[in-house]
Each structure stands twice: as structure tokens, then as C-alpha cells.
Amino acid sequence: MPRIDERSWKKIFELGNNGKYDDEAYAEILATVLNLRVEKGLTQSDVARISGLSTSMISKIESQYTVPSVKNFLRYIFALDLDWELVHKR
Template sequence: MGARISHSSWEKLFQLGESQEETDQAYAKMLETAMEIRVELGLTQAMLAEKSGLTSSMISKMESGNNHPTMKTFLKYLRGLEIDWALMQKK
């Protein structure tokens, strides 16, 4: 099967994005963007697992909203997508 995002993942992202917690909303938006990039690149979760050093299971749990990863794990996910993960700049 090709790269896709499941309906249940979209539902959980929507719910997280509707949270009153600003951090939940930000995480939902970041994950949504990363998942869309994964699909645009034509990467399955298994392919991303190989590139990122994470397991397919971890990626599935992250994308389904069943796991809130550590920052280190999320950065590995982003690196697998070759996303610039520089979040802060010293002024």
C-alpha cells in the first residue's frame, strides 16, 4: 500500500488541535504538517522508519495520536523526512 494517512489519525489530530492547551494545538499542527510531507514524498511509515531510525510501530503510534513522543524521538521523525528542525535561533 502506498503512502497515506488514516482517517482515525486525522480524527485524533483534529481532536488534539481543538484542545484548550496551546501545546496540544501546536503539536497537532506540527505533526499534521510532517505527516502531509511524508505522504507528499511518497514515504510509507515503514520507509520513514528505515530513514529515521525509529520503528514502524513508533511512527504508527505517533501518527495515530496514541503516543506523545519525546522531543528527541520527534526530531528523529523530522530528520527522516529531511525537515529542517531548527526550532530556535539565538539572537
């Protein structure tokens, strides 16, 4: 059964509560995609195979060991059957 390491959740929580808007937004996005991966029953290896990224890269993204390039992040979310959208702030 797919799962998310407890340390990853702790790091996401800390990132999302440091008072920096960009970190809070990234933490929210990351938590959303991690939850979706688990809900879909996909392992990191599954996402790696679908996306063409390495399992190591998926692990590094999810554990915040690295901040992926936009291109790699898109490959990651597309593997989860997600899309992206830019919305103008008002």
C-alpha cells in the first residue's frame, strides 16, 4: 500500500508554517499531490515509471530534498493525471 513517510509530512508542515508566502504555497501544492498519489494507490516507483523521472527524483521531490525544475514538476503532476493553471491575483 502506498504511503508517505512521516518525516515528509513534518517537513511539509514546517515549510507551510514559516510565514513565507512562497513556501506556504509550495507546501500546500506538495501536500495535495502527495495525498492524491496515495489516494490513487500509486507508489513512488509507479509515478517514476509513468513520468519518466527516476524513483530517486520522486523521493527527493516528496521529501523536499530538492526543489524540482518546472519541467520535472510538470512531469510529476502529469503522471498523477493532474493539470496546472495560472490564475491572475487580484
